[in-house]
Amino acid sequence: MWLVFKKEIKELIRDRKTLFFMIALPLLIFPLIIGIVGFVSKQAIDKAETQILNYALIGGQYAPDIVQDLQQPDKFNFVEVSEGADYTAIIRSETVDFVLVIPENYSSNVLDNGQANVKLYFNDAGLNLVYRRVNEIVKSQSELFQQRAFSDLGLDEAKQSALIEPIVLEKVNTADARENWGEKIGGMLPYVLFLLCLTGAMAPATDIGAGEKERGTLETLLISPIDRNKIVMGKFLTIAFAGTMTALLTVTSMVVWGLVLSQGMAIKFVADFMAQIAMHDFLLIFLMLVPVVAIFAAVLLSISIYAKSFKEAQSYMGPMSILVVVPIMLALLPGVELKGVWAWVPITNVSLAMKELVKGTMDYYQLFAIFGSTVIIAGALFAFCVYWFNQEKVLFR
Amino acid sequence: MIEIKKLAKKFAVENPKNLSEQEKKDPRLKGRFFHSVQDVSFICKKGEVLGLLGPNGAGKTTTLRMLSTALKPDSGSVEIDGENVLAQPVIARKKIGFLSGSTGLYGRLTGRENIHYFGQLHGMNEKSIANRIQELADLLDMHSFLDRRSENFSTGMKQKTAIARAVVHSPELVILDEPTTGLDIMATQTVLEFIRGLKEQGTPVIFSTHHLDEVQELCDQVTVIDQGRTMFDGDIASFKALAEGSLHQSFMAAIQ
Numbered sequence: 001m002w003l004v005f006k007k008e009i010k011e012l013i014r015d016r017k018t019l020f021f022m023i024a025l026p027l028l029i030f031p032l033i034i035g036i037v038g039f040v041s042k043q044a045i046d047k048a049e050t051q052i053l054n055y056a057l058i059g060g061q062y063a064p065d066i067v068q069d070l071q072q073p074d075k076f077n078f079v080e081v082s083e084g085a086d087y088t089a090i091i092r093s094e095t096v097d098f099v100l101v102i103p104e105n106y107s108s109n110v111l112d113n114g115q116a117n118v119k120l121y122f123n124d125a126g127l128n129l130v131y132r133r134v135n136e137i138v139k140s141q142s143e144l145f146q147q148r149a150f151s152d153l154g155l156d157e158a159k160q161s162a163l164i165e166p167i168v169l170e171k172v173n174t175a176d177a178r179e180n181w182g183e184k185i186g187g188m189l190p191y192v193l194f195l196l197c198l199t200g201a202m203a204p205a206t207d208i209g210a211g212e213k214e215r216g217t218l219e220t221l222l223i224s225p226i227d228r229n230k231i232v233m234g235k236f237l238t239i240a241f242a243g244t245m246t247a248l249l250t251v252t253s254m255v256v257w258g259l260v261l262s263q264g265m266a267i268k269f270v271a272d273f274m275a276q277i278a279m280h281d282f283l284l285i286f287l288m289l290v291p292v293v294a295i296f297a298a299v300l301l302s303i304s305i306y307a308k309s310f311k312e313a314q315s316y317m318g319p320m321s322i323l324v325v326v327p328i329m330l331a332l333l334p335g336v337e338l339k340g341v342w343a344w345v346p347i348t349n350v351s352l353a354m355k356e357l358v359k360g361t362m363d364y365y366q367l368f369a370i371f372g373s374t375v376i377i378a379g380a381l382f383a384f385c386v387y388w389f390n391q392e393k394v395l396f397r
Numbered sequence: 398m399i400e401i402k403k404l405a406k407k408f409a410v411e412n413p414k415n416l417s418e419q420e421k422k423d424p425r426l427k428g429r430f431f432h433s434v435q436d437v438s439f440i441c442k443k444g445e446v447l448g449l450l451g452p453n454g455a456g457k458t459t460t461l462r463m464l465s466t467a468l469k470p471d472s473g474s475v476e477i478d479g480e481n482v483l484a485q486p487v488i489a490r491k492k493i494g495f496l497s498g499s500t501g502l503y504g505r506l507t508g509r510e511n512i513h514y515f516g517q518l519h520g521m522n523e524k525s526i527a528n529r530i531q532e533l534a535d536l537l538d539m540h541s542f543l544d545r546r547s548e549n550f551s552t553g554m555k556q557k558t559a560i561a562r563a564v565v566h567s568p569e570l571v572i573l574d575e576p577t578t579g580l581d582i583m584a585t586q587t588v589l590e591f592i593r594g595l596k597e598q599g600t601p602v603i604f605s606t607h608h609l610d611e612v613q614e615l616c617d618q619v620t621v622i623d624q625g626r627t628m629f630d631g632d633i634a635s636f637k638a639l640a641e642g643s644l645h646q647s648f649m650a651a652i653q
Contacts, residue, residue, distance in 0.1 A: 007503075011503055215501035215502070215504070217500070217502065217503055219500065220500055220559075222467055223467050224515060224518040225487045225490040225519060227487075392468055392469065393409065396468070
């Protein structure tokens with residue numbers, strides 16, 4: 001059994017393609033991609049912020065303050081447009097970036113003239129900060145008018161805020177910060193971990209079953225004097241090992257990169273959050289991966305040995321990542337908690353447990369149900385693998 | 398000595414629509430089953446080389462796979478030195494060295510590692526594996542490429558490595574399924590030399606082939622199979638005597 005395992009690992013390590021997916025991708029490529037996307041989007045936002053916007057103003061005579069505020073040559077550029085023009089057309093032809101239409105009743109005396117409905121015409125598809133930039137100006141005016149109205153009415157500050165919002169519904173969260181963030185982060189954790197385990201295990205799984213069949217080495221292996229279940233075990237362990245390693249490496253790289261990239265505030269938050277999770281909870285999270293990986297490995301190996309070729313194996317394995325997401329999503333549904341029947345649903349129970357562990361509200365007795373059900377399922381799948389490996393119609397398809 | 402009696406093997410046909418035209422017309426297709434091998438018997442004694450002949454699809458590979466215990470026969474018996482192999486496949490696997498027609502190597506391992514792995518699977522210790530690899534490399538002239546990754550090997554290099562791998566455990570019986578198909582003349586010659594060497598050592602060899610000149614050169618016994626049945630089983634002299642002229646004529650006469 002270890003013989004088969006050792007040889008498969010040796011082959012795996014020499015396979016640059018698989019290794020690339022297992023190690024380089026999570027370690028370097030993902031942070032790089034995230035970095036590039038972040039950089040480019042920051043550039044785009046900066047550009048949208050500093051870009052000089054061409055604008056047309058209708059009814060400017062009613063709002064001299066706004067006219068004055070818009071006179072910032074490094075931000076806005078006035079374009080003369082006749083009042084009856086088709087605003088949509090001139091925006092589409094890029095003559096102007098926006099048209100601001102100020103109504104006649106615009107006045108600082110809101111008590112007499114009522115609410116002013118200022119219209120902003122612009123193309124809101126795609127990334128642009130037109131609304132935000134114009135709103136900055138309009139809002140400051142609006143607040144000024146509000147203040148003036150309040151002082152005209154002779155309201156003190158307490159009355160003012162009561163008038164703006166007569167009733168306030170205040171949230172008082174009894175969950176501590178860990179529980180609060182744990183629910184969110186802990187819910188995402190299984191997605192990341194499970195899918196990484198699965199992708200990490202897929203490449204070696206294809207190679208180990210369908211790959212051997214395609215290359216013609218399987219027959220020779222089968223007639224060597226070693227028990228079939230030892231061959232299966234060796235291959236199974238290789239796949240499980242590859243899956244676990246991928247998940248571990250990726251999580252480690254995420255933590256490291258997270259610490260490197262985030263600075264100041266965020267680092268303190270992450271450090272505080274991590275400090276609240278006990279070491280044995282961390283260990284349990286990773287221990288919990290073991291039976292899940294065992295399920296994955298057994299399923300992948302069965303698929304792989306059934307498939308006639310690499311291509312066939314890959315097309316069977318493709319839908320698996322979608323199937324895996326379903327039980328994880330179940331764990332995020334309201335009302336699904338780690339007790340009763342749900343503690344026995346494979347994958348869902350582990351997702352729930354991971355969440356509970358991160359939140360710090362784990363009921364440790366449920367571990368029996370979790371390990372019990374996953375071990376039974378993984379064991380059954382493994383037995384099926386061994387059975388599959390003894391079927392002529394599977395091996396010599 | 399290996400004795401095969403009345404071997405038979407049928408395969409379930411899962412989807413009859415997927416069969417080729419030729420297979421649909423084949424009389425061996427009966428209902429849901431394709432009776433690939435129906436009645437094959439032959440004997441190969443110590444120091445003899447047996448050539449297994451037959452048209453494509455006659456059941457040669459299936460027969461050899463049953464001998465190697467990769468497939469389980471439905472009926473019949475395979476005895477090596479009087480021991481029933483089918484009851485104890487693991488023992489049989491230690492006694493037999495099998496090279497299948499479609500065999501491959503682990504491309505990311507070197508030639509030496511490929512052979513070494515199978516030595517280990519056969520339960521050999523490090524020292525005897527090393528010695529045996531040295532011996533086989535001398536015999537098959539493999540030293541120049543033994544420590545290179547086998548994915549870059551030529552067909553001849555691959556076949557030599559595959560042969561070395563098949564016989565690393567010094568088997569009592571060697572079975573080769575079309576060992577020379579697709580090889581160039583030099584590589585073919587090496588393979589034939591190797592079979593001759595085995596014969597001189599007294600190791601029986603069973604090999605299937607389409608090349609009658611190889612049969613002429615090496616074989617003591619000839620078995621011809623067609624449509625899953627033994628059509629001829631005897632020594633080379635009586636095979637020649639089947640028809641006047643070339644061995645091709647004899648072969649045609651055997652499958653008539």
